[in-house]
Amino acid sequence: xAELPLYSSPKVGGDILAYCSKCQGEFSHVVVSMVDKKPxxxxxxxxKGNHNFKRIGDSRAxxxxxxxxxxxxxxxxxxxxxxxxxxLDLQKGKxxxxxxxxxxFQKLDVINHTSFGVGIVEEIKIDKKIVVIFRxxxxxxxxxxx
Numbered sequence: 791x792a793e794l795p796l797y798s799s800p801k802v803g804g805d806i807l808a809y810c811s812k813c814q815g816e817f818s819h820v821v822v823s824m825v826d827k828k829p830x831x832x833x834x835x836x837x838k839g840n841h842n843f844k845r846i847g848d849s850r851a852x853x854x855x856x857x858x859x860x861x862x863x864x865x866x867x868x869x870x871x872x873x874x875x876x877x878l879d880l881q882k883g884k885x886x887x888x889x890x891x892x893x894x895f896q897k898l899d900v901i902n903h904t905s906f907g908v909g910i911v912e913e914i915k916i917d918k919k920i921v922v923i924f925r926x927x928x929x930x931x932x933x934x935x936x
Contacts, residue, residue, distance in 0.1 A: 800829045809844045810834040816845070870927040877910045877923060894934040895920055903931075 800806050800821050806829055808819040819832035822840060829843040881900050887893070889903040899911045906924040913921040918934045 800824065800827075805835075806832060806843070807845070808832045808834075810837065810839065811841065812837050812839045819843075870923070871925045874910070874923050874925050877912075878908065881910055889931070891932045891935045903929075 802821050802824055804821050806819055806821050807816055808829070809816050810819070813834060813836050818835045820835065821829045821843075822831040822833050824830055831840060832843045833840050878900070881898060884898075884900045886908065887895070887899055887901050889901045889909075895901065895911045895914075897911055897914055901909050901911065901922060903909055903922070903924070906922075906926065906929060909922040909924040909929070911920050912923050912928065915921060915930075918932055920931050920933050922929050922931055
């Protein structure tokens, strides 16, 4: 006995299996419009949303599905002053060194700058430069001048 196809050939008003990005899967849809005997726009029977026709095999649907199921954590945004406060709390108890371009600093030293205030040395760069985080953000300062 011959197996009957689940869906007949596509026609406007007919049912078709299509990928719905809102529902995140391949579900039954109603064909809304066609171009060159191919479905162009469909309406999802689950969410009633209208969208372009796409199947799981389509590269567009694959990229949408891949992004929707990605397990990568989202990037977290931290304000400069919040990061500065966190780093300052971690360095509690360290002596506060007055900033001078002639003094040599190490990573995680806590310094007091006359203009920028209290900061933490985040990075030692070449050419006698240091990156210091202050409440207002990062600054590139010089150090270890003779």
